[in-house]
Structure formats: structure tokens, C-alpha cells
Amino acid sequence: MSPSDVVVSVENVTKTYQQGRVAVHALRGLDLEVRAGELTALYGPSGSGKTTLLNVVGALDHPTAGRVLIEGRDLGTLSRRELSHLRRDRIGFVFQAYNLIPVLTAYENAETVMALQGVPAPARRARIGELFAEMGLEGMEDRRPDELSGGQQQRVAIARAIAAGPAVVLADEPTANVDSETAEKLLDIMEKLNSERGVTFIFSTHDPRVMERARRLVRIVDGRVDGERGNGA
Amino acid sequence: MAWRNVWRNRRRSLVTVAATTLAFTVMILYSSLVQGYLRTMERNLLDLELGDVQIHDPRYQDDPSLYSSIDDASELLARFDARGYPASARLLGFGLAAAADASAGVQIQGIDVARDRRVSRIDERVRAGSWLDPDAPKGVVVGSKLARTLVVKPGDEIILLSQASDGSMANDVYTVRGVLLGVSEGVDRAGVFMTEEAFRQFFSFPTGAHEIMLRRPADMSLDAFAAAVRDLAPGERVETWRELQPTLASLFESARGLMVMVFLIVYVAIGILILNAMLMAVFERIREFGVLKAIGFEPRQVLLVIFGECAIQTGLAILVGLALAVPGLWYLAHVGINMGKLGGMAMMGVVLDPTWRGLIAPDVFTMPLMTLVIIVAVAASYPAARAAWISPIRAIQHR
Known part of the structure; x- marks a missing residue:
């Protein structure tokens, strides 16, 4: 694999929060590279820094020190507007709590990022139609989030995350709020997207099922990479 | 959304x-x-009191007497008529009005009845009786409070006393033709209106006028109108209503x-x-x-x-x-x-x-x-x- 395949590069990143008088060191000089097409799971105990790492990689939070590069672009050098555009065009997010917009239908939620990009409506329709068919969401286009089950909402969230063809999808505990059967279905979908479409995923998880499906497992402890292994894929 | x-x-x-x-x-x-x-x-x-613009003799403000008059009022009126500016001259004098046991100081206004309708709607403000009639020169119209002070109503007689322009004593008996509704404090308390002819006779004031009231055309601003009037009345004091009543x-x-x-x-x-x-x-x-x-x-x-x-x-x-x-x-x-x-x-x-x-x-x-x-x-x-x-x-x- 060439260096140009590196989608995410985290270089000696530290992140320190101030909670009152106490400094909380969420990340302590963490290094990580994720290449295109990987399906990487970050695991480790609660408070180890997994979510903080995803937030920093997703340009939602700034590191206290170190560099984060997405496709070679140093996030620390980008303006607020450039960061918005980077999140819109190159990063997809799947949140633990789905975080769909309640006033929009499933279809509208899924097309939001493409609409922001200015993709014409017919192209959006075709793309979302294809994704909904692939994810078993056909017939649910006009439903509002509160008319969908947790698994359906998470599938819509995945469709929203990948619709615009991001370089990487960051998923924070994507199966935490759904039952086992739904979790398996979600993992099937994400695995399929990874293997067939080459979508790069980074999960944070405690879920052994997610870890089983991941091709690369990175253990985070105390804000550092404590070890990693492949999963035989 | x-x-x-x-x-x-x-x-x-x-x-x-x-x-x-x-x-x-x-x-x-x-x-x-x-x-x-x-x-x-x-x-x-x-409409009832000032018009948009008024013209006085420059001396009138400091000395509002019978003698501070615009001598060429008729000529000025002809100029305004030619330009299509509604204008009317008023004759102003002061005197004393008496009826039975009551008396009051009054301002007497002589009006060209027909011409005045172009600039004023005071003829519509008659509460009792009727407005002036050029064919009835002995008829006067009085302000509402003055009528109360003198205890007069239409048909009653009042005596007016003043000094004529020739220095003689001016006095005559007039019949109250009408009593006005409220117009303004000054007119209500002391206003006596009579025809121009009656005024000239009473005050022995054959020519000239003390005030020319003008209304501006709808498409002219007040200041532009005042400027146009100043051009037509050189040497006279031309003031807008805003200048006359700044308060x-x-x-x-x-x-x-x-x-x-x-x-x-x-x-x-x-x-x-x-x-x-x-x-x-x-x-x-x-x-x-x-x-x-x-x-x-x-x-x-x-x-x-x-x-x-x-x-x-x-x-x-x-x-x-x-x-x-x-x-x-x-x-x-x-x-x-x-x-x-x-x-x-x-x-x-x-x-x-x-x-x-x-x-x-x-x-x-x-x-x-x-x-x-x-x-x-x-x-x-x-x-x-x-x-x-x-x-x-x-x-x-x-x-």
C-alpha cells in the first residue's frame, strides 16, 4: 500500500480537558494511521479516549498537541469554513444516538449532505434510492425518525454518512442502542459497504460482534495505542 | 426545514x-x-387659521397695526392667480365689542367672502346661524367663546368700537349672523369676521391688506412653494406656517x-x-x-x-x-x-x-x-x- 492510501493520519496527538481544576488527559501522544478500505475498530475500556479520538479525527474537536491529517490535509491549518467543507465532503458520521433531524423524513435526512454539496435532486434521488434498496429501507422514505425503529434510524444514519462518498466514516458505538439482531444487520450492511464499495470505517466499540467483523483492531488504553492486531481478513 | x-x-x-x-x-x-x-x-x-404660507408687510410682526399693510395686495393676488396659487387677502384690525352689559377686546377680520373659500374652510365651521354674505355687510360672525362672553346669538346686535385709519373714532352696530365652532383659541375668544367691504368702511381703509394667505399646490413642497411666493412678492415678509407657528x-x-x-x-x-x-x-x-x-x-x-x-x-x-x-x-x-x-x-x-x-x-x-x-x-x-x-x-x- 502506498502512502497515498493513508486516509487518516494521527501524529503524536494529545488532548487535555480541564474539568474544574483537574486536567483530564484524554489522549496522550497517540499515533495511528488508517488506510483506504480498512474496517478498523477502536476498542478499550471506558474513558480510554476512543470517542475523543473519533472527535479529533472527525474535525469536531481540536487536539491540544500533535497533528491530524485527512487525506494529507492537516486539520490544524484549515479555517472553520474549510473544516465544515471537509466534514461535509470527506467525513461521514454515525452516532450512537442516531442523531437524525426529527423534522425531516428518512429520505430527506439521508440526502442532507448531498443537498449541502449542491448535488442536483435527480442524482440525489438515484443515489439515496440505491442505498435505501441496499439497506432494506425501501418504503420508508417518507417516514419521520420517530416512525422508525432504532435499527432503521441507524441505517438511515449510515445512508446519510456514506451518501456523499466520504473518504472515511467514523462510527461511535453504532450498535450500542440496538438489539442483537439489529446490530448484526447493521454490521452486515457496513461490512458489505466496506467490502463491495471500499468504504473506510473507523468504529469505536465495546461490542464483541463489531470486533469480530473488524479487519483491524486497535486497542486504546489511557489515551494511547496499546496494541493492535488484524482479524484475519 | x-x-x-x-x-x-x-x-x-x-x-x-x-x-x-x-x-x-x-x-x-x-x-x-x-x-x-x-x-x-x-x-x-x-385650513381654518394659517394657510400654508402667509404674506405680511415687514413691519407687521413688530407693529401689528392698521397701518402696517401690504399696499399692492391686489397686484400680488393677480400674480398668484396667474400662477394658479390659491390666495386671499385679509384685513386685520383690533377693537372693542360690546353687547348689553358685556364687552371684550376683539380682532376684526375683513374677508373677501368668495375668494377666501379658495384658501380656508372657516365658512364650514359655523355652529349657529350662517357665514358672511357680501350682500349683508352689516352681518358679522363671531367666535364661540366671544359669543358666550357677550351673551349673543345669531340675530343679536353688537357694537364695535375702534380707531379708524384716519384717526377718527370708528363705531357701528352689527348683527350677529353666525357663531363659529371651535377654530383656535385666538379666534374663539376674540374673532369677529366681517366682509371686506364692511371692514374698509368701518376702518376707513380704502386699499391694501394686512395679510395674504396662500395654499400650495399638492405637488409642491412647502419650502419650494414659499420660495416661489417670495419671488412673486419681493419686499414683503413671506413665512410658512412652520415659521409662523414653530411651537x-x-x-x-x-x-x-x-x-x-x-x-x-x-x-x-x-x-x-x-x-x-x-x-x-x-x-x-x-x-x-x-x-x-x-x-x-x-x-x-x-x-x-x-x-x-x-x-x-x-x-x-x-x-x-x-x-x-x-x-x-x-x-x-x-x-x-x-x-x-x-x-x-x-x-x-x-x-x-x-x-x-x-x-x-x-x-x-x-x-x-x-x-x-x-x-x-x-x-x-x-x-x-x-x-x-x-x-x-x-x-x-x-x-
Whole structure:
């Protein structure tokens, strides 16, 4: 694999929060590279820094020190507007709590990022139609989030995350709020997207099922990479 | 998205729209009444008393005597006629009026009855009896309070005493033809109107006039008209009504300023309501704004969503407010409010009409509308800015 395949590069990143008088060191000089097409799971105990790492990689939070590069672009050098555009065009997010917009239908939620990009409506329709068919969401286009089950909402969230063809999808505990059967279905979908479409995923998880499906497992402890292994894929 | 967000909390949105509607409707009606009041006062002042522009002999202001007259008044009137400017000359003198045991100091005004109708509507303000008739030179019309002081009514006789222009004693008996409604404090207390011919005879004043009153064409500003009149009457003192009555002119201006202040006070209350509603709406949805920013919304796009919601609510309030205000305006303009005993009373020397009518004019709508839009925009700015520039991670983690 060439260096140009590196989608995410985290270089000696530290992140320190101030909670009152106490400094909380969420990340302590963490290094990580994720290449295109990987399906990487970050695991480790609660408070180890997994979510903080995803937030920093997703340009939602700034590191206290170190560099984060997405496709070679140093996030620390980008303006607020450039960061918005980077999140819109190159990063997809799947949140633990789905975080769909309640006033929009499933279809509208899924097309939001493409609409922001200015993709014409017919192209959006075709793309979302294809994704909904692939994810078993056909017939649910006009439903509002509160008319969908947790698994359906998470599938819509995945469709929203990948619709615009991001370089990487960051998923924070994507199966935490759904039952086992739904979790398996979600993992099937994400695995399929990874293997067939080459979508790069980074999960944070405690879920052994997610870890089983991941091709690369990175253990985070105390804000550092404590070890990693492949999963035989 | 903004439209749907408005109806997420239907009750709160309806309360906000209802309060804004109420304020907007009341402000339109209030604006109509205040402007109607000012317009009526101004119209009464100009139609009954001053005209738009007056010409006097330069000496008249310091020495308002019979001798401070415009000698070439007829020639000036002919010039104004040629230009199409409505104008009428008035003859002014002072004297004493007596009837039975009562007497009072009076200002006697000699009027060209036919010509005066071009510049004044005082002939329409007769409460009892009738206005002057050139064929009845011994008939006079008196102010309302003067009639009370002298205890006279139409048909009664009064004696006028003064000094004629030749130095002789002028005195004669006249019949009261009419008693005026309220016109102004001065006319009400001391006004005696007679025909021009009667005046000239009484004061032995064969030519000239003391005052020429003019009305401006509708398409000319007051200042432009005054300038045109000055060109036509060189050597005479030409003054606009604003120069003649600066206190009243500034009263009208300050009343308009006061109206804007009332707009602001009422609308600031509405602005606080909107601010509160929008703050609640923003804080309830703070995680959503975080998600929007996470997926690529720029601050300006979040601002658009919030301002869009405000614009929808305000737009609805404006539409409903207009629908409610129009019949109210029609009523105020065509029926008005009966002033009861206040009708006919003078305020700052200008008489009030018995019925307070509203005014329908573009200003009546535009001033409350513009003020509302500005206040709403200011009120929505803070919550909108909070939502637009919040850190996405802080918003998503908000509990």
C-alpha cells in the first residue's frame, strides 16, 4: 500500500480537558494511521479516549498537541469554513444516538449532505434510492425518525454518512442502542459497504460482534495505542 | 426545514405569532390614530387659521397695526392667480365689542367672502346661524367663546368700537349672523369676521391688506412653494406656517417621535418574547445544531435556518395582523371615535374635531412594519448566533 492510501493520519496527538481544576488527559501522544478500505475498530475500556479520538479525527474537536491529517490535509491549518467543507465532503458520521433531524423524513435526512454539496435532486434521488434498496429501507422514505425503529434510524444514519462518498466514516458505538439482531444487520450492511464499495470505517466499540467483523483492531488504553492486531481478513 | 421547525412546538409558535400579531395590529391602529390626530390638527390649523404660507408687510410682526399693510395686495393676488396659487387677502384690525352689559377686546377680520373659500374652510365651521354674505355687510360672525362672553346669538346686535385709519373714532352696530365652532383659541375668544367691504368702511381703509394667505399646490413642497411666493412678492415678509407657528410645528414632529418611541417600547416587549421563544427553541435543539454542523452545515446555513423560522413566524403575524387591522382602520377612518366633550376643545391653540378619525396612508403600515422587522431581527440574532457558532462537539455532547 502506498502512502497515498493513508486516509487518516494521527501524529503524536494529545488532548487535555480541564474539568474544574483537574486536567483530564484524554489522549496522550497517540499515533495511528488508517488506510483506504480498512474496517478498523477502536476498542478499550471506558474513558480510554476512543470517542475523543473519533472527535479529533472527525474535525469536531481540536487536539491540544500533535497533528491530524485527512487525506494529507492537516486539520490544524484549515479555517472553520474549510473544516465544515471537509466534514461535509470527506467525513461521514454515525452516532450512537442516531442523531437524525426529527423534522425531516428518512429520505430527506439521508440526502442532507448531498443537498449541502449542491448535488442536483435527480442524482440525489438515484443515489439515496440505491442505498435505501441496499439497506432494506425501501418504503420508508417518507417516514419521520420517530416512525422508525432504532435499527432503521441507524441505517438511515449510515445512508446519510456514506451518501456523499466520504473518504472515511467514523462510527461511535453504532450498535450500542440496538438489539442483537439489529446490530448484526447493521454490521452486515457496513461490512458489505466496506467490502463491495471500499468504504473506510473507523468504529469505536465495546461490542464483541463489531470486533469480530473488524479487519483491524486497535486497542486504546489511557489515551494511547496499546496494541493492535488484524482479524484475519 | 425552518417551516417544519416552526410547528415542532405548535403552542409556543402560536403564542409567539399571536403576541406579534396583536402588537402589530395595535401598532397599525395606534399609528393610524396618532397620524390621523396630527393630520387633523395640522389640517385645522392650515385650513381654518394659517394657510400654508402667509404674506405680511415687514413691519407687521413688530407693529401689528392698521397701518402696517401690504399696499399692492391686489397686484400680488393677480400674480398668484396667474400662477394658479390659491390666495386671499385679509384685513386685520383690533377693537372693542360690546353687547348689553358685556364687552371684550376683539380682532376684526375683513374677508373677501368668495375668494377666501379658495384658501380656508372657516365658512364650514359655523355652529349657529350662517357665514358672511357680501350682500349683508352689516352681518358679522363671531367666535364661540366671544359669543358666550357677550351673551349673543345669531340675530343679536353688537357694537364695535375702534380707531379708524384716519384717526377718527370708528363705531357701528352689527348683527350677529353666525357663531363659529371651535377654530383656535385666538379666534374663539376674540374673532369677529366681517366682509371686506364692511371692514374698509368701518376702518376707513380704502386699499391694501394686512395679510395674504396662500395654499400650495399638492405637488409642491412647502419650502419650494414659499420660495416661489417670495419671488412673486419681493419686499414683503413671506413665512410658512412652520415659521409662523414653530411651537406647533415642533409639537407635530415630537408627536411623531413619541409615536416611534411607543412602537419601540411595545415591540421591545415583543422582541423579548421572541428572544425567549427562540432561545428555548435553540437550546432544546442544541444537539441537532451540533449534528448539522458535524455533517457540514456552515454557520451561515445555521443562521439561515433560525432566521427562516423567525421570518415565517413574523410573516404569519404580519399577514394576520394586516387582515385584522384593515377593518379596524376602515372603522377608524370612516366612523372614528366620538370625542364627547373633548370635541371642539383647543389643544395648543388648535381645535380638536368632535370625532377622532384615523388616517389611512402608507406610513401607517410601513412604520410599524419596519420597526417590527428590525426588532425581530435583533431579537433573533443572539440565539441564531449561539446556534451558528457553537462548537459541534459541545453541542452534540450537550445534556
